[in-house]
Amino acid sequence: MNSISRRTFLGVAGAGIAAAGIGVPFVSGIAGASSTGKVLPSRVPLPPPFQRRLTLPPVLLPTRSDATTDYYDVVQSVTRATILPGLTTKLWTYNGSFPGPTIRSERGRTVTVRHTNNLPVPTVVHLHGGRTPQDSDGYPTDYVYPTDMSYYDRHLRHAHAGSGHDMVTGGDTRQGMRTYTFPLQQRAATLWYHDHRMDFTGPSVWQGLAGFHLHHDDEEAALHLPAGDHDLPLMITDRSFDTDGSLLYPSLDPTLVNQHGVHGDYVAGVLGDVMLVNGTPWPIAPVQRSTYRIRLLNACNARRLSLRLDPPPPSAITQIGTDGGLLVEPIHHDHLELAPAQRFDILVDFSHYAPGTEVTLINDYGTAAMGQVMRFVVGGGSPQAFRVPAQLSTIPALRPADAITTRKFDFRAGDVNDHDGWLISQAPFSPDSIAAHVRLGTTEIWQLNADFHHPVHIHLSPFQVLARGSGGPGPFDAGWKDTIDLRPGEQAKILIHFDGYQGTYVFHCHNLEHEDMAMMANFVVS
Structure with a gap:
């Protein structure tokens, strides 16, 4: 909310439902109304776009496997990385990377992930989109405490993290470790995992605690969709940076131990002014003249996205999946609207572009630099288009x-x-x-x-x-x-x-x- 005070915001909101016609927005005149939130300006010059190459998160290999289960180990730790030129940024990470490592799973095989918390504060892991038993779903107060409690104990002034509740279940999490079990008896889908600690999810995810979990099944495999380096998971996030390269976030309590929440109008949502894709600002990605499967994840705290390609592909953007996996049949769009946490699985045919064409992913809900996300550069060679199946899946309609x-x-x-x-x-x-x-x-x-x-x-x-x-x-x-x-x-x-x-x-x-x-x-x- 860029143009009204918080108290005015609350006053309007209190009358909102009564004043609004069904399905009709009543705040369309408010500046920045495409997202509920306020931009947090960086204190460092923003890097020029399209200078650094897109990278993909590393794929995590199992520590071991048996007849039914794949076992993974993840360490949550503080890491320093170069995001802005010439500066380093302190991040909270899964296995030292932002985004965290990608886990790939197959239906019919259980996945267990043992998380060790080497961060200074408690954490909780939620597999977003997972069909998961309660004790592994990441209930907000199922804390995994730090292996080293000195920082937390030194700053703790209340019963727990400002909530007064402590309903830890499943293992001795006081010792900094917890094993999550995911049966994954569900359809192939683009899932993701992130921190879910009560009262502090916003700053924890902002500092880097998010990663992909790509789940597969036989139905998906039978479609022979683009795979390997033609399967691009893209985590889109916005962040803001201080003069030393550190992340800015308007926490009421910078220790992230006691008082939760943010200052002033940021209660409406924190919007960054640097667009990151897989942790890189406004990256560039070389692509071949063929069809790519692109998994779009809006991992922003509060920013909504309206995405399109410029110049547009002749065959439009082909949506093949959503949060819960494959659609019944492909849907063609000229743009896609994604709220935070939503995923869209799309096919983009680059075979119709001439070699050397620069194709920019545009965000029409953004202004200035935030109106661009990344750029694809089409290579040479013979075009190789992919024929999209007319039927993708069978979904029983709920009545x-x-x-x-x-x-x-x-x-x-x-x-x-x-x-x-x-x-x-x-x-x-x-x-x-x-x-x-x-x-x-x-x-x-x-x-x-x-x-x-x-x-x-x-x-x-x-x-x-x-x-x-x-x-x-x-x-x-x-x-x-x-x-x-x-x-x-x-x-x-x-x-x-x-x-x-x-x-x-x-x-x-x-x-x-x-x-x-x-x-x-x-x-x-x-």
Whole structure:
């Protein structure tokens, strides 16, 4: 929010749902309304775009494997890396890289990941999009404490991280280690993992705790999609930098131990002014005259993206998948809109471009430098196009008639302990409060109402979008989703079939500043 004070913002938000027509934004005149948040300006000159080559995150190999399971080890540690020319940046990393190493898994094989926390504060790991038992889902207070507690104990002034709750389960996490088990009995999909610590997810992810988890199955393999160096996972993030190259973030408590939250208008969301793709600012990527599979992940804390290619490919952008895996059939777009945490799996045919053509990935929701993301440079050689299958997958359509109940949840700004914050149905998050009790194996309709932009993420069970306002799903709502992009003043309905596992899970806004400022709730599957 660039042009109004926080108090004005709250006043508008309080009247939002009542004042808005169904599905009609009521804040379209506000500057920067494509994202709910405020730009945090860097204090160092921004690097020129398209100077450094795109890199892909390293693929993590199993420590060992047996007949049913692949075992991985990840160490969370402080690392220094060169992101801006001539400067080094301190990062919190998985295995020393940002993004963290990519884990590739196959349906039918269990994955276990042992995380060792060598960072100064507790962490929590969530496999976003994973169909995961409760004890490995990354509940926000299932802390993995540091191996060295000296920093944490020295700064700790409250019961725990400002929350007063400590419901650690599964292993002696006080000793800095936890093993997460992922059965991964689910369709092939572009998943990702990131920190999920209660009250501090925003600064932890901002400092680097995020990575890809690419899950595969036989249905996907039968399509013979572009693979190897033609399969490009792209994690798009925005960050801001201080004069010494360190990351800027407006935390109320720079120790990230006690008081959570951010200063002033940044409660609405923190927007960076440097665009990173796989940790590199505005990179350049050479491509052959052939078809590439590109996995787009919006890993920004709060920034929404509207992406297109310039010049556009003659065959448009072909979407083949979304959060929850393959679509039934390809969908052609001239642009894609991604809220934080959403993924789009696309095919781009570079065979029609002349050698030497520079193709820029544009962000129409950004201004100045943030209006560009990266650039592809087309090489020579004979064109080799890929024939996209007309049928990609089979997805059973959930039926509204099968829903046993409809629940309504409002996502809007409000006061949290006399501070500006964000609420779900007038309530801030508490591990002790349950917003919904659902029965395993049943289907429900959830109606979600928004005041401002809220990317709503639901753990455990993917969903299908039933309606936006008085119409049907939007142009980017096809397939199985785990995150829906709610627009200002919008009402949406989704169908969820709760299967997999019993236990306590959360749903929340994936604008990470909203999440940290209490926009999260529990649901129990029994």
